[in-house]
Amino acid sequence: MTAPEVDSIIERYGGRESAILAILQDIQTKEKYLPKEALEHLGARLNIPLNRIYRIATFYRALSLTPRGRHEVCVCVGTACHVRGAQRVMDQMNLELGIHPGETTKDKNFTLETVNCLGVCAAGPVVAIDGEYFGKMSSVKVPGVLKKFRSDKKEKVDEKD
Amino acid sequence: MRRIDSPQALEQFRAEILSKRDPRQSLITICGGTGCHASGCHQVVEAFKKVLQDHAKNNGISLRVTGCHGFCERGPLVVVHPQKVLYQRVKPEDASAIVQETVLKGKVIDSLLYEHPTTGEKIVSEEDVPFYKKQMRIIFGNNGSIDPTRIEDYLAVGGYQALPKALFSMKPEQIIAEVKKANLRGRGGGGFPAGVKWEQCRNAPGDIRYVICNADEGDPGAYMDRSLLEGNPHSVLEGMIIGAFAIGSHEGYVYVRNEYPLAVMNVGIAIQQAQELGLLGKNILGSGFDFEVKVSRGGGAFVCGESTALMASIEGQVGEPRAKHIHTVISGLYDRPTNLNNVETWANVPLIINKGADWYSQIGTEGSKGTKIFSLVGKVNNTGLVEVPMGITLREIVYDIGGGIPGGKKFKAVQTGGPSGGCIPESQIDLPVDFDRLTEVGSMMGSGGMIVMDESTCMVDVAKYFMNFLKDESCGKCTSCREGTKRMHEILTEITEGRGTTDHLELLEELGWTTMEASLCALGGTAPNPALSTIRYFREEYQEHILHKKCPAKVCRALLTYRILSDVCTLCGRCAKACPVEAISGKAKTKKEKGLPFKIDETKCIKCGMCFESCKFEAVQVE
Numbered sequence: 034m035t036a037p038e039v040d041s042i043i044e045r046y047g048g049r050e051s052a053i054l055a056i057l058q059d060i061q062t063k064e065k066y067l068p069k070e071a072l073e074h075l076g077a078r079l080n081i082p083l084n085r086i087y088r089i090a091t092f093y094r095a096l097s098l099t100p101r102g103r104h105e106v107c108v109c110v111g112t113a114c115h116v117r118g119a120q121r122v123m124d125q126m127n128l129e130l131g132i133h134p135g136e137t138t139k140d141k142n143f144t145l146e147t148v149n150c151l152g153v154c155a156a157g158p159v160v161a162i163d164g165e166y167f168g169k170m171s172s173v174k175v176p177g178v179l180k181k182f183r184s185d186k187k188e189k190v191d192e193k194d
Numbered sequence: 195m196r197r198i199d200s201p202q203a204l205e206q207f208r209a210e211i212l213s214k215r216d217p218r219q220s221l222i223t224i225c226g227g228t229g230c231h232a233s234g235c236h237q238v239v240e241a242f243k244k245v246l247q248d249h250a251k252n253n254g255i256s257l258r259v260t261g262c263h264g265f266c267e268r269g270p271l272v273v274v275h276p277q278k279v280l281y282q283r284v285k286p287e288d289a290s291a292i293v294q295e296t297v298l299k300g301k302v303i304d305s306l307l308y309e310h311p312t313t314g315e316k317i318v319s320e321e322d323v324p325f326y327k328k329q330m331r332i333i334f335g336n337n338g339s340i341d342p343t344r345i346e347d348y349l350a351v352g353g354y355q356a357l358p359k360a361l362f363s364m365k366p367e368q369i370i371a372e373v374k375k376a377n378l379r380g381r382g383g384g385g386f387p388a389g390v391k392w393e394q395c396r397n398a399p400g401d402i403r404y405v406i407c408n409a410d411e412g413d414p415g416a417y418m419d420r421s422l423l424e425g426n427p428h429s430v431l432e433g434m435i436i437g438a439f440a441i442g443s444h445e446g447y448v449y450v451r452n453e454y455p456l457a458v459m460n461v462g463i464a465i466q467q468a469q470e471l472g473l474l475g476k477n478i479l480g481s482g483f484d485f486e487v488k489v490s491r492g493g494g495a496f497v498c499g500e501s502t503a504l505m506a507s508i509e510g511q512v513g514e515p516r517a518k519h520i521h522t523v524i525s526g527l528y529d530r531p532t533n534l535n536n537v538e539t540w541a542n543v544p545l546i547i548n549k550g551a552d553w554y555s556q557i558g559t560e561g562s563k564g565t566k567i568f569s570l571v572g573k574v575n576n577t578g579l580v581e582v583p584m585g586i587t588l589r590e591i592v593y594d595i596g597g598g599i600p601g602g603k604k605f606k607a608v609q610t611g612g613p614s615g616g617c618i619p620e621s622q623i624d625l626p627v628d629f630d631r632l633t634e635v636g637s638m639m640g641s642g643g644m645i646v647m648d649e650s651t652c653m654v655d656v657a658k659y660f661m662n663f664l665k666d667e668s669c670g671k672c673t674s675c676r677e678g679t680k681r682m683h684e685i686l687t688e689i690t691e692g693r694g695t696t697d698h699l700e701l702l703e704e705l706g707w708t709t710m711e712a713s714l715c716a717l718g719g720t721a722p723n724p725a726l727s728t729i730r731y732f733r734e735e736y737q738e739h740i741l742h743k744k745c746p747a748k749v750c751r752a753l754l755t756y757r758i759l760s761d762v763c764t765l766c767g768r769c770a771k772a773c774p775v776e777a778i779s780g781k782a783k784t785k786k787e788k789g790l791p792f793k794i795d796e797t798k799c800i801k802c803g804m805c806f807e808s809c810k811f812e813a814v815q816v817e
Contacts, residue, residue, distance in 0.1 A: 051510035054493050058452065092512040092669075093493025095452050111414030112609065112645045113571035115659050121803055128774050128802070148453060149496065149663065152417030153232040154571035155266030155578060164455075166232035173772065173807045 034064050034071045043078055050079050053089060057096055065101035102137045102144035104182045106130070107161040111150030114157035118171065122158050123147065125172035129179055142184045197472040199480040201358035204349075211346045220255045220297045221275040223339065224284075227262025227421055228456055229578075230269035233283075235259075238270045241286035245293050255297055258347075261337040261425015264579035265325055268308065273320055273338065280320040281306040311575065311597050325576045328594050330557070330565050333541050334418075334581040337425035342460045345467040348428040354473060356544035360436045361481040364547075366396065369440040373543065375551035377563045382408055382499075382536030383611070383640045384716075385562075385629040388543075391533055395523040396441045398531035403443040406527065406534040407434055409450040409457065410504060412496040413612030414663065416643030418567040418579050419537035423450065423457040426541070427464035431487065433543030435474065438485045441533050446487040449504050452494060462489055496613075496667035500715050501526070501534045503669070514669045515715035536641065538567060558584035562628035570596050572645040573603065584628040588618065591627065592646055603648040607731070611640030613660045613667075614720030616727030617653065636727045638720070652749035653732040654739050658686035660724035668717060675718030678709030682725055691752040694740035699729060748816050751801045755817050758792050758805070762813035765789040769805035769814060778805060 042059045046052035053075075060071050067090055076083045090096045108123045127133060130143050137144045153159050156168025160178060167178050198204050224230075224239050242257055249255065263271050268282035274296045281292065281303070288306060295301040307316040308323050317323050320338075340347035348354065360369055374389030395403060407430060411419040423430060434446050448465075450458050465487050468474040476484045490508050497503045498513040505527040507513040526532025542564060546554050555563045562584040568591065571577050575597035582591060588608055592598065599605050607617040616637030618625065625631055629639050647656065665679040682705050685698050706722030713719050729736060738744050745753040758769065758778075767782025770792060777799045780792030794805065806814040 049510075051508065053510040054507060055491060058491060058493065089493075089510075089512055093495050095492075095494035112613075112643070112656075112659070113415040113577070115414075116572045116645060116647055116651050116656070121807075124802055125774075125804070149412065149667075150414035150417070151228070151453065152411075152420050152569075153229050153266075154415055154417065154569065155229050155269065156232045157571070157577075159232065168232050171807055172802065172804055 034068055036074050039071050039074045061096050066097045066099055102141050104163055105144050107146045107148045109151045109159040110147045113154035114159055117157045119158040121172045122170045125175040129175055199472060201362055201479055208349045211350050218276055223258045223260045223273045225263045225269060225271040226259035229266030230271060233269040235270035237286045238284050241289035245289045258341050260340060261342045262421035263338040267577040278319050282308050325595055328590060329581050330583045331581045332545060332565055334567055342425050342427055343463050353428050354432055356547035357432050357435055358479055360439060360547050361479060361483060366440045372551045373546055376546045376554040378542055379629060380536060381538035385639060388535055388539055391523055392441050395531045395533040398524045400531050402530045403441055404527045404530055404532040405434055405438045405443045405446040407448040407537055407540050408534055409448055409537045410492045410499040411451055411641060412499045413641050413643045415571050415645045416569045416641050418569050418642050420454045420457050421579055422537050422541055424460050427461045429541045429544060430537055431464055431468055433540035435485055436543050436547060439483055444484050447490050447508055449490045452491045458491060497669045497717055514671050517714055559628045561630045566642055568642045568644045570644050573599055573648040574646040575600050585626045587624050587626055589623045599648045606649050606651055607647045609645040611638035612643050613663050614723050615640045616723045619731040636730055650747050652745055652747035653728045653735050654690055655749045657725045657728045658690055661686055664721045672713045672718055674709045674712035678705050679721050681705055689739050690750040692743045699736060754801055756794050757815045758794060759813050759815055760791050762811055763792055764811050768808045772804040772808035775800050
């Protein structure tokens with residue numbers, strides 16, 4: 034992310050220091066993570082020490098300091114999904130993608146995440162991939178759902194990042 | 195949009211809107227809530243648009259995408275007006291038939307109707323469906339009839355009527371007195387009387403005051419705040435403006451969870467429209483009162499639902515709670531007097547002002563007035579949002595509205611109050627639901643999540659699940675909460691993995707009490723609830739795990755063994771194919787070969803359950 038791009042996001046919030054979370058979220062949305070240079074520039078512009086920015090960046094779940102995969106697989110582990118077997122879906126995701134929540138596959142195609150509730154409890158267990166919902170999931174359905182988002186025709190991505 | 199500068203002009207504008215709407219005209223409403231979105235309502239909307247375009251000559255048929263109707267289980271939902279025919283689980287290909295038959299010819303399509311689960315009778319009208327029948331949808335009802343992105347729709351159902359009444363015919367003190375008299379209690383969980391809070395904030399020293407709408411709905415399994423904000427954002431804004439006027443505040447915030455993109459968008463649109471119309475901003479309706487609202491998005495931290503953490507987050511700090519020796523009504527956001535209420539609480543305000551405290555306080559019980567929206571989820575037939583008067587019994591909610599437990603299974607417990615709530619067992623199912631009763635049985639109202647559990651839910655696993663959640667979400671400021679939740683999670687994990695010992699229960703209780711006593715905010719103060727309440731009501735289940743190393747609900751993986759029943763097995767080979775670790779040996783039967791019996795090698799088995807789920811003949815047994 035270039036410095037002028039960061040500037041334009043800062044401007045969106047009138048350069049207010051209190052808007053830091055919103056600014057970080059916008060950077061995150063655009064880049065899918067928080068690049069170090071962007072944070073350094075942000076700190077310099079708003080006159081905030083970098084350690085404070087890092088403190089915020091590591092506190093909130095929505096922010097990430099490492100680059101994300103092309104597709105974000107979000108397994109809902111809310112209570113309603115949990116009692117309907119979300120854990121089995123999660124375990125199967127681990128097996129299929131070879132990564133744990135918070136990690137990205139080596140080919141940078143998938144990032145696996147959990148979310149505490151998407152509020153789509155009627156369709157539980159739910160998985161959201163890039164914002165698209167897949168409801169009434171089971172471990173058996175996992176390979177089929179992932180297939181659409183695979184970058185290659187390989188059956189499995191075994192290696193961990 | 196024109197700017198409205200007086201109550202008279204507002205009424206005139208409302209009359210203009212209504213004059214253009216003929217209630218006898220055909221209208222198709224489609225639920226556009228997130229629940230229906232997940233079941234594909236977007237494609238249904240597109241299909242209807244296309245069909246209606248082809249019928250350009252039959253104009254007068256309008257289409258409206260509304261907020262959540264609540265009956266998420268049966269989505270996508272379509273209602274045809276004026277007949278109010280409810281169609282459920284509608285597919286894009288049904289659009290043409292609905293327009294041709296129902297809208298144009300007035301014929302009802304049987305196959306799309308809701309079928310009564312026990313009598314099998316087809317139900318035509320929305321209000322006759324048992325799910326809706328026992329509800330009292332005074333807050334949530336308009337969701338199904340308005341397009342949340344059009345302020346005209348809110349005005350058409352009588353919205354923004356309470357605002358001029360409050361601004362022009364009531365003094366701030368009178369508004370507060372009315373809210374106090376109605377005994378509106380905070381719907382976010384605490385149940386603190388809103389009127390008292392408003393009064394304290396109004397009387398606090400200082401000239402700048404803030405009001406905040408807490409929409410950081412983090413309780414997993416609860417989504418009523420989202421649906422209100424998504425489906426009827428103006429009702430929340432109207433409540434906030436009235437509250438701000440009563441308190442003497444000119445700046446407000448809506449702190450909304452970032453995981454709810456549609457709610458963020460709709461509340462943003464609503465604020466913009468209200469501003470353009472002159473219902474927000476400077477000199478509202480010519481009254482001389484100024485009030486502005488900003489949206490703040492959360493960052494995915496559960497603890498930010500706590501008032502002081504939320505305020506810290508708006509200020510651009512990390513969301514850590516602070517000690518409340520001085521309440522936020524005295525010193526909150528930017529150290530100014532701040533009044534924070536939950537989404538649903540705000541949405542109740544216009545109703546109280548419109549209909550009066552006397553009317554409002556007729557609904558509910560002695561200590562809890564009005565209605566409450568619950569999100570009824572988990573092992574229940576009719577998942578969805580239900581608005582019921584306080585004091586209704588759990589049995590009515592689960593069985594009459596929720597339609598009971600799917601698959602003929604046995605009811606076990608209801609979990610209320612979110613992660614820091616508790617589990618209520620079957621013996622308490624006739625409990626009237628209100629703030630005080632729920633606390634008495636060791637749970638709490640919380641924000642209104644109601645998770646139904648059946649015999650196949652393991653209570654130890656549930657306790658472990660919540661403890662895992664709380665250990666992750668503890669901000670780490672207080673040692674008792676940070677370490678306590680972690681240790682409790684470790685102990686619960688030991689128990690579910692077969693390493694539990696008899697003194698573990700005592701240790702859990704001791705840790706629980708310490709965490710409760712020594713933590714600063716409500717997160718730590720209530721964190722042990724899931725463990726303590728399950729021990730209280732389901733001690734035997736814990737003991738079964740500890741003494742016999744068995745999980746009666748067949749959930750805890752480490753305590754299970756999978757077996758293939760050779761007399762049931764049809765030798766199809768599906769299980770062996772599904773097994774990710776090749777632990778199943780055998781050979782599938784083909785036309786030429788007889789096949790070999792399938793067996794699970796227990797040393798290789800990782801107990802993932804894929805064989806169990808893939809088997810279509812119930813030949814895989816779990817013990």
